[in-house]
Amino acid sequence: MKESSPLNLYKFLPKTNCGECGEKTCMAFAAGLIARERMIEECTPLFDPKKQKKYAKKLTQIKEVLAPEVALIYVGTGDRQLKVGGEDVMYRHQMTYINKPPFAYDVTDAMDEADLVERVKLIHGWRKFYIGNWEEVEMVAVRSVTGDPDKFAKCVKKVMENTDKPLILCSFDPKVLKAGLELAAEKRPLIYAANKDNWKEVAQLAYDYKVPVTLSSPFDLDGLKSLALTFREMGLKDLVLDPGTAPNGEKLQESLHNFIKLRRAAVEEGQRDFNYPVMSIPLSAWFTTDDPVRGAYWESALAATFVIRGAGIMIRHSMEPHSVMPDMHLRFNIYTDPRSPVQVKPGLYKVGKPDETSPVYLTTNFALTYYTVESDLGSNEIDSYLLAVDTEGIGVQASVAGGQITPSKIKDSFAEAGVDFEKTSHRSFILPGMCARFSGELEELYGYKVKVLVGPEDSGRIPGWMKTQWPPKWEE
Amino acid sequence: MGEKKIKLSDLNKQLADMNVKSLEGIKIEGDIELEIETGAGGVGPLFAYYFGEEVAKVAVQLVNMAKAFGYPIDSLLQPVAVAEAIAPPEIKEAAPAFKIPDTLAKAKFEVGTDKTWKHQIQEVVLGATKADGGSRGNTVTIGGEKALPFFYDAPMPHRPVVTMDVFDMPIGMAKAVKMHYEDVMNDPAEWAKKCVNEFGADLVTIHLISTDPLVKDTSPQDAAKVVEDVLQAVDVPICIGGSGNPEKDPLVLGKGSEAAQGERALIASANLNMDWEAIGRSCVDNGNVCLSWTQLEINAQKELNRKLMKVAGVPRGDIVMDPTTAALAYGLDFAYSNMERIRLGGLKGDEELTFPMSSGTTNAWGVREAWMVRSPNKHDSDWGDRMLRGPVWEIITGFSLAMAGVDIFMMMHPFAVAYLQEITQSLMGLVKAETPDTANWITMEA
Numbered sequence: 001m002k003e004s005s006p007l008n009l010y011k012f013l014p015k016t017n018c019g020e021c022g023e024k025t026c027m028a029f030a031a032g033l034i035a036r037e038r039m040i041e042e043c044t045p046l047f048d049p050k051k052q053k054k055y056a057k058k059l060t061q062i063k064e065v066l067a068p069e070v071a072l073i074y075v076g077t078g079d080r081q082l083k084v085g086g087e088d089v090m091y092r093h094q095m096t097y098i099n100k101p102p103f104a105y106d107v108t109d110a111m112d113e114a115d116l117v118e119r120v121k122l123i124h125g126w127r128k129f130y131i132g133n134w135e136e137v138e139m140v141a142v143r144s145v146t147g148d149p150d151k152f153a154k155c156v157k158k159v160m161e162n163t164d165k166p167l168i169l170c171s172f173d174p175k176v177l178k179a180g181l182e183l184a185a186e187k188r189p190l191i192y193a194a195n196k197d198n199w200k201e202v203a204q205l206a207y208d209y210k211v212p213v214t215l216s217s218p219f220d221l222d223g224l225k226s227l228a229l230t231f232r233e234m235g236l237k238d239l240v241l242d243p244g245t246a247p248n249g250e251k252l253q254e255s256l257h258n259f260i261k262l263r264r265a266a267v268e269e270g271q272r273d274f275n276y277p278v279m280s281i282p283l284s285a286w287f288t289t290d291d292p293v294r295g296a297y298w299e300s301a302l303a304a305t306f307v308i309r310g311a312g313i314m315i316r317h318s319m320e321p322h323s324v325m326p327d328m329h330l331r332f333n334i335y336t337d338p339r340s341p342v343q344v345k346p347g348l349y350k351v352g353k354p355d356e357t358s359p360v361y362l363t364t365n366f367a368l369t370y371y372t373v374e375s376d377l378g379s380n381e382i383d384s385y386l387l388a389v390d391t392e393g394i395g396v397q398a399s400v401a402g403g404q405i406t407p408s409k410i411k412d413s414f415a416e417a418g419v420d421f422e423k424t425s426h427r428s429f430i431l432p433g434m435c436a437r438f439s440g441e442l443e444e445l446y447g448y449k450v451k452v453l454v455g456p457e458d459s460g461r462i463p464g465w466m467k468t469q470w471p472p473k474w475e476e
Numbered sequence: 477m478g479e480k481k482i483k484l485s486d487l488n489k490q491l492a493d494m495n496v497k498s499l500e501g502i503k504i505e506g507d508i509e510l511e512i513e514t515g516a517g518g519v520g521p522l523f524a525y526y527f528g529e530e531v532a533k534v535a536v537q538l539v540n541m542a543k544a545f546g547y548p549i550d551s552l553l554q555p556v557a558v559a560e561a562i563a564p565p566e567i568k569e570a571a572p573a574f575k576i577p578d579t580l581a582k583a584k585f586e587v588g589t590d591k592t593w594k595h596q597i598q599e600v601v602l603g604a605t606k607a608d609g610g611s612r613g614n615t616v617t618i619g620g621e622k623a624l625p626f627f628y629d630a631p632m633p634h635r636p637v638v639t640m641d642v643f644d645m646p647i648g649m650a651k652a653v654k655m656h657y658e659d660v661m662n663d664p665a666e667w668a669k670k671c672v673n674e675f676g677a678d679l680v681t682i683h684l685i686s687t688d689p690l691v692k693d694t695s696p697q698d699a700a701k702v703v704e705d706v707l708q709a710v711d712v713p714i715c716i717g718g719s720g721n722p723e724k725d726p727l728v729l730g731k732g733s734e735a736a737q738g739e740r741a742l743i744a745s746a747n748l749n750m751d752w753e754a755i756g757r758s759c760v761d762n763g764n765v766c767l768s769w770t771q772l773e774i775n776a777q778k779e780l781n782r783k784l785m786k787v788a789g790v791p792r793g794d795i796v797m798d799p800t801t802a803a804l805a806y807g808l809d810f811a812y813s814n815m816e817r818i819r820l821g822g823l824k825g826d827e828e829l830t831f832p833m834s835s836g837t838t839n840a841w842g843v844r845e846a847w848m849v850r851s852p853n854k855h856d857s858d859w860g861d862r863m864l865r866g867p868v869w870e871i872i873t874g875f876s877l878a879m880a881g882v883d884i885f886m887m888m889h890p891f892a893v894a895y896l897q898e899i900t901q902s903l904m905g906l907v908k909a910e911t912p913d914t915a916n917w918i919t920m921e922a
Contacts, residue, residue, distance in 0.1 A: 091820070093813040110921075129853045130805070145919045170918045192918075200576050207574050218915055225583035234576060249909035252902050257628040265587040274585065286922040287912040295922075297868055297891075301899040304872050308879045317922060321860030325845060326872045329805035334876075336809040368806065372844075379853040395807070398771070460844050460852035 001066050001088055002270075006030035012062035014045045014055065033066060036088075036098065040066055068098075069267040070312065071276050073212050073238050075102070075139075075190045076166030082138055084190075084212075084240065085277025085312045090267045093338055100335040101311045103327070104139035104168045105319055106283060109146050109155035116155065117162055122319055124163040128328060129379075131342065132371040135328045137165070141192075141315045142180065144171035149179035156180045160187075168192050168214075168315065174201035185209040190313070192216070192279075193242055196223060199230065206236050214279055218244030219251065221258060225274050232273065239276040240313060247284040247302060256305055263310040277312025286317055296323040303327045307334055342367040346390035348417035349374065352383035359470055360419065360429040361455065361462075362387040364405060366395045373459040380463045387429075389413045396434040407441040421450045428472045433457030589629040593823040597621045598792050598830050599633070602679065602742055602765060602884075603713025609738040609763065613711035616678055618796070618883040619832035624819060625881055626903040636878050636900045638885045638893045639679035639715050639742075640671035641838055644694075644702045645686040650847035652866040653888050664702055665709035672710045675890040676897070681715035681744065682706045687728045688719035696724075696731035703735040715742040715767075715886070722750035726758075733758040742834075742884075745769035745798055746788075748780050756788025766790050767834060769798040772810050774817055778828040795831045796884065803840040804873040811835075812880050819881030832883035837874035837896075841888065845869060867891040875899055 003009060009030040016026065021042045023029040032038030040062060041047065046055045072086030083099040105123045107116055120140060127134045140159055144152045152171065159167065160183065167189040169180040177191050193216035194202035206213040213236065217224035224241055231239055243258040244251075259278060266275035282302035286295050296318040303314060307330055318324070336342065346365045351374055363373045365388040377384050390413065391404035399405040414421075414429070421427045428451035431439055439452045446452075451472045456465045599620040604610025616637050623629035625636075646661040656675075660667040664682060671677040684699040686692040703716055716732040718725035729743050743759050745767035746752035759766040768784055770776040777799055784790040799818055802811040815833055822830035840846055846869035851859045859865065870892035874885045878900050887893050901907050 091813075091816055092809075093817050126857045128851075128856050143918045143920075145921070147919070172918065196580065199580065203576055216915075221585040222583055225585040226580045229581040229583050230577060233581060234574060244914065246911045246914060248902060249907060249911040250905045251911040253626070253905040256626055256903055260627055261585075261587045264590075265585070268590075269587060271587075281914070281917060283920075283922075284912075284914045284917055286920065287914055287917070288909075293864060296864075297871065297895055300868055300872060301875060301895060304875055305879070305899070305903065308876060320864075321858055322864040322868050325859065325865065326804060326868050329845070330808070330872055330876060333804065333809040333812065338809065338813055376852045379855060402771070458844055458848075460848055463852070 001068060003065055004034060006034050009033050009062065009065065012058045012065070013043060014058075016045070018045060020044045036095075067272075069270065069275060070263070070310075071237070071239075071266075072099070073240060073277055073312075075188060075212055075313075077186070077188050080164055080166055080187075082166055087263075087267065087277075087310070087312075090263060092334060096337040096339055097335045099312070100331050101280075101307060101313050102138035102166075103314050103316050103331075104141040105137055105316050106141045106143055106170075107155070107159060108143045109148070109151045111155075113158060116158055119319070120159050120162040124165060126319065126324060128325065129375050130329065130332060130371075131368050135332060137324075139166050139168060139313075141168040141170055144173065144176045144180075147171075147173060147176065149173075149176045152176045153179040153183060156183050160184060166190070170315075172198055172216075174198055174205060177202065177205055181205060181209045181211065185211055188212070190214060190240060192315075194227060194231070196227070199227060203231060203234055203236060206231075206238075207234070212238035212240060214240040214242050215276075216242040216244075218242070219246070219254060219258070221261065228274050228276060240279050241276045242279045242281070245281040245284050245302065245306065247286075247288050247298065252302075256309060259306060259309050259311065278310060279313050279315070280306035280311035281315045282306065283315050283317040292320070293322075296320045299323055300327055304330050307331050343393035344370045344388050346388050346413065348419060349386045349388065350384075351377040351386055352381065354383045354385050356423060357425045357471075358383045358385060359426070359466070360385045360387065360421075360424065362389055362410060362413075362429060363432055363459070364389055364391040364394060364396050364399055366391065366393050366399075369395050373462075376459040376462055382462065382466065385419075387413060387417060387419070396432045400435055400437075405435065407438045407445055410435075410438065410442060411445050421446075426471050427451060427474070428453055430455040432459070590623070590627075590823075593623055593629060595622075595823055595825040595830060597819070597822050597832060598795070600765060600793055600796055600832050602715075602740055604738055604740040604763070608740075610740060611707065611711070612713050612739060614713075615740070616713050621819075621823075621881070623823065624816075625879055625900075632904055634883070635904060635906065636883055636885065636896070637678035638676075638887050638897060639681045640675060640677035640893065641683060641886055641888050642667040642671060642680050642706065643683045643685055644699070645692065647685065649888070650841045650862075650866050652847070652863045653841060656890055665705040668706045668710045668714075672712055675893055677712065677893065679713045679715060679742075679884075680706065680710060681717050681742075681886055683717040683719075684728050684732060685717075685719045687724055688721045689724060690721075691719065696727045699728050700731040700735035703732045707736060707739065713740065713742075715744050716764075717744040722747070726751040726754040729755050730758040733762040733764050736764060737762040739763070740765055742767055742796060744834075746780065746784060748776060752780060752783065753788045756784045756790045759794060760789050760791075765794045765796060767796050767798050768831070770800065772800045772802065772807075772814050774799070774814060774821070774829075777818060778826070781828045781831065792831075796834050797829075797831045798834045798836065801835045801837060801839045801873065801877060803843045803846075804869055804876070805845055806843045808873065808876060812876055815877055815880035815882060833881055834884045834886065835874060835877045835882040837870055837877070837885045837892075838888045840870040840873035840892075841866065843869060867895075871895045871899075 010027050013026040021029050046059045068086040070085045070087040073084045075082045082102050086099050089095045107119050123137050126137050169189050170192040171177050190212050193214040195216045215227040246252045246255045262278050265271040282299045285299035285302050289295050299318045300323045343365050344367050363369050370388050391399035394404050430453045433456045436454045442452045597619045601615050601617050603612040603615040617634050620633035642664050644664050660670050668680045671680050686694040687699050718728050741764045743764050746755040747769045768780050799814050818829050846866045867889045870889050874896045
């Protein structure tokens with residue numbers, strides 16, 4: 001959607017202020033649509049069969065206006081449903097990127113069963129805590145290495161027994177794909193791929209099993225568009241485009257150019273007949289090396305390239321922590337909504353079940369910092385209080401430098417939160433190590449009735465610090 | 477407010493006219509009542525919209541007023557949870573018969589370039605050879621772009637370059653980094669040589685951190701001597717960094733700049749919180765290049781660039797910007813978009829932004845994921861070997877910002893330097909390699 005004024009959407013709404021969407025007015029709902037916080041389906045009167053005559057035209061019109069510039073495709077079902085594409089801007093600061101590209105890690109039908117199960121479990125169970133959430137892997141890509149439909153089916157079955165994450169079924173042989181679809185179609189996997197040789201058979205499969213399909217035309221955007229227009233004409237519109245991901249040489253530059261061209265055509269030029277989400281395959285890094293470290297590093301570099309420049313979905317290989325972790329974080333950072341401040345509400349929080357003997361920590365209200373400290377305390381079962389000082393969402397080190405956190409502000413924040421140190425057994429609190437130089441002034445501010453302890457510079461070291469420094473010793 | 481009725485727009489105006497000082501002693505009593513006269517048709521949508529807009533303006537003024545009184549208003553304004561997106565219900569349409577055509581549709585894909593990119597980023601030459609009054613063996617040119625990095629709109633005239641960090645005293649560093657520098661930690665000249673000869677540094681940065689009054693408080697004269705040693709040890713262009721102490725850096729960088737007279741060294745850096753004018757002038761007086769450093773704020777960056785040019789007299793060709801590098805998983809999103817906006821601003825002709833950019837990529841090592849042995853969170857999946865994890869943190873931090881427009885990277889880990897150079901040069905098409913046939917990736921053995 002390019003529209004930015006609620007007024008221009010309002011005219012397509014019923015204008016009855018019926019409130020069924022939960023908003024008081026249709027204008028407020030229109031504003032919610034502009035902010036991408038509401039969906040048109042929540043305006044139930046527009047979809048009421050009895051009112052079809054009245055609203056059909058409006059509905060068609062507003063859907064056209066609201067349609068994302070990059071088409072939105074659904075993969076998987078139920079809780080595991082994933083959104084692929086659906087983007088509206090070229091650069092993230094123009095609004096936000098919306099649907100982070102799912103990472104599908106590969107398994108093959110040539111793996112022996114034990115290895116297969118182990119890898120699926122690794123993919124399924126991978127997780128990392130970050131800013132109050134768990135980052136996880138979204139998908140599994142099943143590759144047919146053997147070319148044998150029976151082996152592929154067996155592999156898909158085994159994968160499905162060990163994970164409910166959505167699948168990408170990968171083969172250029174329609175017989176192999178069909179064998180996988182027989183088992184997995186109900187879960188709406190993505191199939192990979194139709195190309196210039198097999199497109200008729202694969203189109204039939206996509207139609208018969210009602211699944212989204214990838215179109216592959218490496219380094220040939222005319223050919224890719226030709227496939228897309230053909231599928232579209234057949235009524236198959238749940239499409240993903242694979243323009244090729246070369247791992248090195250000048251072809252790598254060409255790959256990036258193609259991604260930029262496709263994004264620009266969809267978002268900046270509004271080429272609505274060829275605006276499908278794009279797939280990148282950083283797994284191709286492994287064509288260039290047998291060295292496990294180099295392979296993982298290069299795969300990460302390729303993944304970063306295409307996460308930043310618009311891939312809608314990715315097929316990955318390296319599950320090494322030194323590849324998965326940076327890529328997950330990069331994706332998170334690039335898809336963070338720049339419109340909403342990453343802050344927590346300032347104030348006093350409880351971690352675990354603290355009482356009057358528990359330590360009192362403080363940090364800033366920058367969400368990343370806050371959740372990091374909270375998770376370091378919580379996961380180490382340290383019952384404690386944690387004060388989030390209002391630094392306008394700036395981290396500890398920067399707010400010390402920039403004056404958003406000062407000794408008097410810390411004292412005021414404790415007072416506002418109603419903390420009375422006389423009621424604690426230890427009469428103390430713990431400063432972040434980065435604020436060490438505030439300790440003297442703070443003790444003075446409290447008239448030396450409160451002990452100000454200096455904690456570690458990284459909250460990950462709090463458990464070790466507690467062993468030697470807690471509880472504080474008063475000298476009297 | 478009593479009985480007096482005022483128009484909404486008047487209220488708004490009155491509130492806007494009040495500044496914080498004049499609020500002292502004001503009392504507001506009773507509820508504020510607003511009466512709205514509506515016509516026979518009730519509140520029309522257009523009226524409701526504009527009325528809402530006016531009310532919102534009043535609310536902003538009231539919020540500011542509440543803040544001025546010290547009321548913790550922000551606690552009332554936390555964003556409500558965003559409605560969970562829901563999948564659209566299936567809409568039953570009469571399915572047309574499915575028919576597979578005999579042949580593929582003919583198609584030609586066409587796409588244009590960005591026509592708003594009309595301006596070129598300033599080229600800046602770092603280093604000066606004998607012919608130009610310096611003593612460097614080569615110069616390095618950065619900037620000159622006419623498009624975002626690696627876009628097809630226009631080729632990048634110069635490849636991104638790396639300046640490797642050298643410190644004037646031993647410092648604490650992550651184990652994965654330290655192992656490469658343990659033998660040279662006490663000798664900045666040897667350290668610089670190692671960076672150039674063994675790790676392929678395009679430039680080196682000598683960080684004069686011992687000058688910080690809270691560290692060793694070494695004198696600006698001592699610092700100048702270290703700069704001379706480094707200039708003797710290597711013949712690549714150099715950068716000269718201070719300790720970050722806003723009082724002392726102008727003195728230290730002034731002496732450092734004198735020691736590197738005529739060398740077109742990059743002086744790191746001038747900042748709005750310090751005597752930027754003195755630093756800017758010392759660059760002009762000694763023929764060096766000024767690094768204009770701001771903290772993740774595009775308008776501050778414009779302001780400092782403007783002041784360096786207009787007040788300190790630094791020529792356009794002698795300015796590089798450091799808009800601050802927040803590392804991967806630690807605010808990279810801010811750094812990335814700030815830099816991308818700055819570069820787009822420059823390309824579109826904002827003359828206060830058309831300068832090359834620098835990144836303190838070494839910041840990546842401050843992120844716990846780069847250096848910690850294992851996760852402090854017991855429920856995380858295994859973090860693996862930190863000796864492998866750290867370098868990739870530096871690579872991805874630097875490379876992401878290369879995509880946003882950074883021209884020169886301050887870095888530490890030799891692997892990270894090598895990978896950053898390889899990926900950026902690959903995306904420029906400079907790395908010739910036989911590309912394997914990836915069409916059969918499905919059956920790849922890996």
